[in-house]
Amino acid sequence: MGMPGFINVRQGINYTYLNAGNRSLVQYLRDEIGLPVYIDNDSSLIALAEQRFGIAKAQQNVMVINLGWGIGLGMIVNNEIFRGHNGFAGELSHIPLSDDDALCACGKRGCLETVASMQVVAEKAIEGINGGRATSVKDTDSVASKALLDDILDAAGKGDQFAIELLSDAAYKIGKALAILIHIMNPQAIVLSGRGARSGKILLAPIQQALHKYCIPRLAESTQLLISDLGFDAELIGAAVLMMENFEKEVKSLPTLAV
Amino acid sequence: MGMPGFINVRQGINYTYLNAGNRSLVQYLRDEIGLPVYIDNDSSLIALAEQRFGIAKAQQNVMVINLGWGIGLGMIVNNEIFRGHNGFAGELSHIPLSDDDALCACGKRGCLETVASMQVVAEKAIEGINGGRATSVKDTDSVASKALLDDILDAAGKGDQFAIELLSDAAYKIGKALAILIHIMNPQAIVLSGRGARSGKILLAPIQQALHKYCIPRLAESTQLLISDLGFDAELIGAAVLMMENFEKEVKSLPTLAV
Numbered sequence: 001m002g003m004p005g006f007i008n009v010r011q012g013i014n015y016t017y018l019n020a021g022n023r024s025l026v027q028y029l030r031d032e033i034g035l036p037v038y039i040d041n042d043s044s045l046i047a048l049a050e051q052r053f054g055i056a057k058a059q060q061n062v063m064v065i066n067l068g069w070g071i072g073l074g075m076i077v078n079n080e081i082f083r084g085h086n087g088f089a090g091e092l093s094h095i096p097l098s099d100d101d102a103l104c105a106c107g108k109r110g111c112l113e114t115v116a117s118m119q120v121v122a123e124k125a126i127e128g129i130n131g132g133r134a135t136s137v138k139d140t141d142s143v144a145s146k147a148l149l150d151d152i153l154d155a156a157g158k159g160d161q162f163a164i165e166l167l168s169d170a171a172y173k174i175g176k177a178l179a180i181l182i183h184i185m186n187p188q189a190i191v192l193s194g195r196g197a198r199s200g201k202i203l204l205a206p207i208q209q210a211l212h213k214y215c216i217p218r219l220a221e222s223t224q225l226l227i228s229d230l231g232f233d234a235e236l237i238g239a240a241v242l243m244m245e246n247f248e249k250e251v252k253s254l255p256t257l258a259v
Numbered sequence: 260m261g262m263p264g265f266i267n268v269r270q271g272i273n274y275t276y277l278n279a280g281n282r283s284l285v286q287y288l289r290d291e292i293g294l295p296v297y298i299d300n301d302s303s304l305i306a307l308a309e310q311r312f313g314i315a316k317a318q319q320n321v322m323v324i325n326l327g328w329g330i331g332l333g334m335i336v337n338n339e340i341f342r343g344h345n346g347f348a349g350e351l352s353h354i355p356l357s358d359d360d361a362l363c364a365c366g367k368r369g370c371l372e373t374v375a376s377m378q379v380v381a382e383k384a385i386e387g388i389n390g391g392r393a394t395s396v397k398d399t400d401s402v403a404s405k406a407l408l409d410d411i412l413d414a415a416g417k418g419d420q421f422a423i424e425l426l427s428d429a430a431y432k433i434g435k436a437l438a439i440l441i442h443i444m445n446p447q448a449i450v451l452s453g454r455g456a457r458s459g460k461i462l463l464a465p466i467q468q469a470l471h472k473y474c475i476p477r478l479a480e481s482t483q484l485l486i487s488d489l490g491f492d493a494e495l496i497g498a499a500v501l502m503m504e505n506f507e508k509e510v511k512s513l514p515t516l517a518v
Contacts, residue, residue: 006477015477061344073443077336084445085320086481091442096435096473099358106475176355183350184332184443186343214355216365218265218274222345 001029001037002045002235002242004070006088012039038246042066043090043194044081045238047074050191052241054230063178063187064228065092067196067203069119071112071174073181093117097177116173118196121166122148128162135162153199164202171203175210182215182223193228194235200227260288260296261304261494261501263329265347271298297505301325302349302453303340304497306333309450311500313489322437322446323487324351326455326462328378330371330433332440352376356436375432377455380425381407387421394421412458423461430462434469441474441482452487453494459486 005016012026020028029037040048047064056062060079066072073090075082083089093113094106104111114120125137125148137148137155156163178190192200192207204225211220228234264275271285279287288296299307306323315321319338325331332349334341342348352372353365363370373379384396384407396407396414415422437449451459451466463484470479487493 077341082336085447086445088478088481089443089445091445091475091478094475095439095442097439108473108475110473180354180356180439181443183354184348184440186345186348186350188344214367214369216350216353216367219347219350222347 001026001039002042002239003039004042004072007039007041008087009038009040009083010087012037014039036243036247036250038242040081040238040242041072041074041090042068042235043072043074044083045074045242046072046193046234047076047191047238048081048241049230049234049236049238050074050193050228051076051079053237054191054193054234055226055228056189056191059188061185061187062189062191063181063185064191064193065174065178066194067118067174067192068194070117071177072194075185077185092177092181095177095180097173097180112173112177116170116177118149118170121152121170124166124169125152125163128166133162136160137163149195153196156199156202167196167199167202168206171206172210174203175207176214178207179211179214179220182211182219186219187223189224189226191226191228193230195232197228198231260285260298261301261498262298263301263331266298266300267346268297268299268342269346271296273298295502295506295509297501299340299497299501300331300333300349301327301494302331302333303342304333304501305331305452305493306335306450306497307340307500308489308493308495308497309333309452309487310335310338312496313450313452313493314485314487315448315450318447320444320446321448321450322440322444323450323452324433324437325453326377326433326451327453329376330436331453334444336444351436351440354436354439356432356439371432371436375429375436377408377429380411380429383425383428384411384422387425392421395419396422408454412455415458415461426455426458426461427465430465431469433462434466435473437466438470438473438479441470441478445478446482448483448485450485450487452489454491456487457490 003014005014007014012024014025026037026039043066046066050056050064062076064074070093073092075090094111096110097112098110098115101109102114104114137151152163156167262273264273266273271283273284285296285298302325305325309315309323321335323333329352332351334349353370355369356371357369357374360368361373363373396410411422415426
């Protein structure tokens with residue numbers, strides 16, 4: 001099971017979403033459906049998929065960006081998912097990076113996701129359409145609508161200038177965050193994955209532009225910028241890997257049976 | 260040997276300082292003095308010292324900040340020095356964080372060290388003194404003077420308001436960078452070390468203030484903020500650890516002698 005939020009992998013708890021009462025979320029589901037259940041952060045699963053089956057296959061140090069409603073980060077360090085001390089590493093969405101101090105859903109101001117997430121792209125699309133911008137993107141009542149984002153990504157792919165402008169603005173700001181990530185982690189590759197990666201080619205130029213501006217050249221040159229080809233399946237594949245790895249451990253830890 | 264700059268530990272090269280011609284810097288010194296020589300980045304050595312003999316002893320995931328002319332970062336990940344893909348990880352000094360776009364020695368604009376390094380503190384001290392600020396800090400011709408920085412740190416310790424103001428301003432900006440580091444790495448501890456750590460108690464409050472402003476509370480609470488007690492010896496101790504670890508490897512790799 002992949003979910004956004006602060007997740008305790010060992011205890012099977014998501015601190016952010018779905019409180020299952022006295023039992024952990026994982027225990028609750030195990031009890032209800034009678035099958036083994038494992039949980040991990042959605043961006044960690046996507047990173048796992050990219051590193052086992054995707055474009056970053058077998059690379060040792062890879063940062064995978066999950067472009068969706070937030071800006072997730074799955075970190076592969078020394079060939080394994082890196083979780084930090086409490087399992088909360090990779091909170092890229094909430095680094096303080098914006099100058100305009102917009103209020104974030106987390107309660108802080110100026111977080112990266114307030115200016116660069118796909119949700120912000122959708123909000124600005126509605127704003128623009130209501131303001132009379134010429135675009136092939138269809139209006140919708142709901143910012144959270146999946147159809148709206150798909151519509152924007154499709155329109156950008158077909159050359160809609162408004163859609164391209166919205167995605168480019170977000171991408172440039174993501175690029176500034178990636179410059180920071182490169183300075184700190186010096187990764188072999190950064191993979192653009194998740195929902196927004198479908199527009200990877202459009203995002204690439206402004207991201208690269210930001211890296212040229214904000215990265216020391218020796219560092220920028222050391223990191224490949226890649227676009228996922230797993231697409232929307234990345235998280236599902238990552239969840240399958242999670243299951244396989246844990247299942248293997250469970251089977252190995254069973255007592256040897258006497259024949 | 261500990262040095263600032265981009266260092267290739269395996270090849271014994273410092274890409275930034277001291278070109279030794281056809282030989283690597285390490286090979287050059289080995290040839291000249293006839294003794295084993297090893298090289299590492301100064302901030303990595305300080306991190307090694309803190310994690311083996313200092314306040315972060317035996318902690319698995321620790322970020323060590325080297326407060327000096329730049330703002331170095333030595334990273335301990337899973338109990339070992341983390342170097343990234345090419346050995347350049349931890350370039351905290353040059354993350355784009357400043358709004359005022361000051362030109363940095365690296366050629367970029369807005370790098371953290373342009374607003375928060377001890378060099379900037381020294382520059383601002385001279386500016387203030389020339390502008391008539393009341394302070395016990397003695398003027399000096401040279402910003403790069405070690406005596407000047409020591410004088411500022413001493414004055415702050417004795418309650419000099421101008422010195423405290425200079426250090427607090429720098430520390431608040433360092434705190435914003437540490438908020439980013441905490442979001443990405445979720446470390447067990449951050450250690451303030453290096454030359455400036457002598458004023459650790461004065462730096463702590465504004466750093467903590469920035470963490471309160473810029474960190475998600477669950478993340479800020481997960482990381483201890485510590486002040487080094489190794490002081491100026493940290494780098495020397497780290498260099499000794501480097502020697503011991505490599506020497507052990509060299510001895511172990513010698514062919515077993517027939518008795």
